[in-house]
Amino acid sequence: MQIELIEIRDHLSRFPPFDELPEEVLDEIARQVEVGYCKAGTQILTFNQEIHELHYVRSGAVDIFRRNGDLYNRLSEGDIFGHFGLLGRNRVRFPAKAIEDTLVYYIPGTLFDQLCEQHEHFADFVEAEGQSRLKAAVENGRASELMKIKVRKLISRLPVTVPLTTSVQEAARTMTEQSVSSLVVIDPHSQWPNPDRVPVAEPHHGVMVGIITDRDFRTRVLAEGLSGDTPVSAIMSPNPITVQGDDTVFEAMLSMLRNNIHHLPVVTRRRPIGLINLSDIIKYESQSSLYLVSAIYNKQSVEELKSLLPDVRATFVRMARDEASAHMIGSAMSGIGRSFTQRLLELAEDQLGPPPVPYAFMALGSMARDEQLVVTDQDNALVLDDRFNPAEHDDYFLQLATIVSDGLAACGYSYCKGGIMATNPKWRQPLSVWRGYFNDWIDRPKPEALLNSCIFFDLDAVYGESALVEELQELLAHRASSNEPFLAALARNALNRTPPLGFFRTFVMEKDGRHKNVINLKRRGTAPLTDLIRVHALACGSRAQNSFERLDAIAATKLMPPEALERLRYALEFLSLVRIRHQAVDIEDGMDPDNDVEPENIPAAERHNLKEAFQVLSNAQKFLRFRYPHLPVTRTL
Amino acid sequence: MIRFNPAAPDGPAIDWTNELARRAARSRHPALQAFYQAGCATGDTPLESVPLVALDIETTGLDARRDAIVSIGLVPFDLQRIRCRDAFYEVVKPTTALSEESITFHRITHSDIRQAPPMTAVLDRVLKAMTGKIMVVHYRAIERAFLDRAVQQHLGESFTFPVIDTMQLEARLHRGSAQPGWLARLFGRKIESIRLADSRLRYGLPPYSAHHALTDALATAELLQAQTLHHYSPTTALRELWS
Numbered sequence: 033m034q035i036e037l038i039e040i041r042d043h044l045s046r047f048p049p050f051d052e053l054p055e056e057v058l059d060e061i062a063r064q065v066e067v068g069y070c071k072a073g074t075q076i077l078t079f080n081q082e083i084h085e086l087h088y089v090r091s092g093a094v095d096i097f098r099r100n101g102d103l104y105n106r107l108s109e110g111d112i113f114g115h116f117g118l119l120g121r122n123r124v125r126f127p128a129k130a131i132e133d134t135l136v137y138y139i140p141g142t143l144f145d146q147l148c149e150q151h152e153h154f155a156d157f158v159e160a161e162g163q164s165r166l167k168a169a170v171e172n173g174r175a176s177e178l179m180k181i182k183v184r185k186l187i188s189r190l191p192v193t194v195p196l197t198t199s200v201q202e203a204a205r206t207m208t209e210q211s212v213s214s215l216v217v218i219d220p221h222s223q224w225p226n227p228d229r230v231p232v233a234e235p236h237h238g239v240m241v242g243i244i245t246d247r248d249f250r251t252r253v254l255a256e257g258l259s260g261d262t263p264v265s266a267i268m269s270p271n272p273i274t275v276q277g278d279d280t281v282f283e284a285m286l287s288m289l290r291n292n293i294h295h296l297p298v299v300t301r302r303r304p305i306g307l308i309n310l311s312d313i314i315k316y317e318s319q320s321s322l323y324l325v326s327a328i329y330n331k332q333s334v335e336e337l338k339s340l341l342p343d344v345r346a347t348f349v350r351m352a353r354d355e356a357s358a359h360m361i362g363s364a365m366s367g368i369g370r371s372f373t374q375r376l377l378e379l380a381e382d383q384l385g386p387p388p389v390p391y392a393f394m395a396l397g398s399m400a401r402d403e404q405l406v407v408t409d410q411d412n413a414l415v416l417d418d419r420f421n422p423a424e425h426d427d428y429f430l431q432l433a434t435i436v437s438d439g440l441a442a443c444g445y446s447y448c449k450g451g452i453m454a455t456n457p458k459w460r461q462p463l464s465v466w467r468g469y470f471n472d473w474i475d476r477p478k479p480e481a482l483l484n485s486c487i488f489f490d491l492d493a494v495y496g497e498s499a500l501v502e503e504l505q506e507l508l509a510h511r512a513s514s515n516e517p518f519l520a521a522l523a524r525n526a527l528n529r530t531p532p533l534g535f536f537r538t539f540v541m542e543k544d545g546r547h548k549n550v551i552n553l554k555r556r557g558t559a560p561l562t563d564l565i566r567v568h569a570l571a572c573g574s575r576a577q578n579s580f581e582r583l584d585a586i587a588a589t590k591l592m593p594p595e596a597l598e599r600l601r602y603a604l605e606f607l608s609l610v611r612i613r614h615q616a617v618d619i620e621d622g623m624d625p626d627n628d629v630e631p632e633n634i635p636a637a638e639r640h641n642l643k644e645a646f647q648v649l650s651n652a653q654k655f656l657r658f659r660y661p662h663l664p665v666t667r668t669l
Numbered sequence: 670m671i672r673f674n675p676a677a678p679d680g681p682a683i684d685w686t687n688e689l690a691r692r693a694a695r696s697r698h699p700a701l702q703a704f705y706q707a708g709c710a711t712g713d714t715p716l717e718s719v720p721l722v723a724l725d726i727e728t729t730g731l732d733a734r735r736d737a738i739v740s741i742g743l744v745p746f747d748l749q750r751i752r753c754r755d756a757f758y759e760v761v762k763p764t765t766a767l768s769e770e771s772i773t774f775h776r777i778t779h780s781d782i783r784q785a786p787p788m789t790a791v792l793d794r795v796l797k798a799m800t801g802k803i804m805v806v807h808y809r810a811i812e813r814a815f816l817d818r819a820v821q822q823h824l825g826e827s828f829t830f831p832v833i834d835t836m837q838l839e840a841r842l843h844r845g846s847a848q849p850g851w852l853a854r855l856f857g858r859k860i861e862s863i864r865l866a867d868s869r870l871r872y873g874l875p876p877y878s879a880h881h882a883l884t885d886a887l888a889t890a891e892l893l894q895a896q897t898l899h900h901y902s903p904t905t906a907l908r909e910l911w912s
């Protein structure tokens with residue numbers, strides 16, 4: 033009987049460069065493997081030592097160093113090392129040390145040579161230097177490769193930690209000595225929830241409870257006149273937002289964009305393994321949306337912000353050309369829009385002084401859904417603390433809203449034609465009034481009223497006291513799902529706009545200003561899709577705002593069969609991408625981007641897909657009608 | 670379910686060098702003579718110099734008098750390396766019927782064993798793979814009892830061998846005086862599980878699918894490497910670990 037080492041073979045088969053090798057080759061490798069356990073802290077390879085085996089990390093973590101002792105790379109499950117030595121003169125070029133308890137699979141050098149000889153892609157993989165592999169991916173315009181890079185690859189050193197009782201002066205000294213711009217604050221007396229899972233030789237025990245950055249010393253210590261022996265616990269940002277080491281750089285970037293933070297602790301199993309900051313990512317993604325965002329925060333006036341408009345469009349075009357997904361592009365463009373809004377609010381507060389009562393600036397519609405593109409209106413509102421007194425305070429908030437709204441308009445986000453902006457007194461109200469609005473919409477749903485207010489059912493905080501907005505999100509998610517008449521009214525609105533398909537699956541077109549035959553892809557495609565996804569998501573009690581995330585939430589409740597949801601996801605992605613590409617082409621041609629696509633200009637195969645996508649929308653609308661059969665057909669708009 | 674009393678004292682350690690010599694003198698079957706005559710490392714040998722072999726068997730049940738072996742896996746190793754290329758794995762035709770219950774455990778089915786050789790045909794190679802080595806198992810009672818029974822059936826003599834039991838080593842660590850009393854248990858302190866998979870987790874070893882004799886042998890070998898580095902040392906004398 034063939035000796036099977038299934039565990040070893042299957043594991044190898046999941047990681048490059050083994051993932052593309054044939055089964056029998058994998059079997060052979062598994063047969064020849066040797067296994068060894070290295071306790072955390074063990075030097076696995078030392079410089080210039082003789083080496084005759086490829087090393088494969090089965091579990092744990094290994095640091096790879098340069099000759100001068102600098103950290104070169106941090107490896108985890110499925111990574112290989114030692115190959116540069118094998119390719120050279122069988123001497124170790126990069127020393128390696130286990131930083132967690134690590135299980136290593138050793139593959140004989142003779143077998144390694146055979147694999148290089150017989151499998152071209154294996155040879156390509158092991159011969160390419162890590163960095164140049166990445167560079168090639170970027171230069172080929174394959175941003176999607178970059179989007180797959182894991183955050184842990186950006187980490188250059190372990191986080192520097194201090195216990196929360198440390199004084200700020202001591203902390204500042206530590207940062208200077210270690211030349212870092214941020215510290216992780218730990219509570220040495222707090223236990224991990226599951227101490228078994230924490231590596232035994234962990235150098236810094238205790239739980240991460242906060243971080244402090246250079247900026248905190250300025251804004252929270254010096255500006256407040258605190259003394260040097262204040263404990264760091266008094267000035268740290270508690271419970272920091274983190275990313276997992278396995279998250280992609282793209283996800284880390286989105287997290288920074290969304291939360292406007294520049295330092296992000298990276299954790300595995302809740303244990304901080306490093307800290308990345310904005311510049312780490314910018315090094316990987318110059319010209320990127322993040323670079324743009326950091327530029328936004330450095331601008332000092334509306335005029336300066338306005339000068340970034342070409343960069344916004346260039347970023348959009350680049351992402352479209354790099355074949356980023358609609359979800360990625362929508363998130364990045366929304367992040368940019370949020371950053372403009374946040375910066376304008378900072379500038380407004382600088383000018384007007386601190387707000388008289390707490391407030392939240394709320395994004396509505398596509399920005400709240402993280403689905404913004406380049407042609408976009410501003411839809412926003414202000415939620416004020418209930419201590420708000422119009423006579424005393426409204427002047428401040430009107431001025432604030434005006435500065436932001438005019439600023440956004442200058443930066444390419446045109447005024448909302450329906451007047452849904454914080455400058456409108458109706459949409460600049462204390463929380464109690466907002467609660468009343470939502471209760472009214474939900475309890476007494478009038479389709480006409482909902483038609484104008486359904487934009488409020490995509491809502492998210494952009495700046496200020498986000499709790500004020502979260503309360504409204506909670507209220508909506510909680511109350512909508514149990515209110516059938518409200519959902520039915522919303523469903524009815526979602527059926528107002530039909531896909532542009534004729535009886536024989538021909539396109540039904542409209543005329544644009546220049547009398548060309550066009551289809552408005554937003555009005556007839558993506559908007560009705562997001563409308564109907566919103567109805568189902570609210571019916572499921574979901575708090576998700578993004579349409580793709582709403583589809584995930586719907587899937588979790590089994591409201592619709594998985595295949596139907598898959599088709600909806602595909603249709604939304606495809607329609608959005610056609611819209612995105614159309615706008616990118618407009619921008620490159622020096623025209624104002626719009627949503628009007630001329631089917632004549634679309635290749636035949638894509639035209640077929642477009643019809644397919646509209647058909648999915650049409651079927652989904654039929655399902656919606658079936659779900660809410662008692663739509664009040666007599667009342668018309 | 671496996672029932673055992675791991676808190677029981679290890680008992681006086683046998684001097685395996687003497688024991689194997691004594692059995693070599695009395696044994697009549699050539700295969701067993703060869704095994705015993707090869708002897709094993711002496712009790713004062715540091716663990717890093719001891720040739721080891723991880724051993725695991727899957728059976729039709731837990732009673733060695735009624736049940737039989739269906740598969741056996743061995744992988745030789747030392748504290749540095751586990752050598753997969755010298756691994757041994759064989760499915761054997763059991764002398765008793767397969768129970769449905771055991772099939773769900775090790776997933777070896779009737780059709781698998783139809784083609785399989787009987788234990789007689791395999792025993793010779795198993796003994797050779799064990800010769801001169803210290804066996805490493807997770808829960809020694811099973812492997813000792815079933816191999817003894819198989820040897821008695823096929824070679825007509827009793828059989829025993831020196832082992833290091835990774836479960837027993839975990840029991841020493843977690844079930845000694847440190848074991849929580851009833852009061853601590855009342856307040857929620859759990860007893861550490863010393864099952865193979867749970868023990869591995871404590872050393873950061875990855876989860877492997879259980880109940881494949883060769884995978885379990887590999888998993889046991891990795892566990893001993895980890896236990897040694899964390900709680901003993903490569904120079905620990907063999908007699909402190911064997912039984």
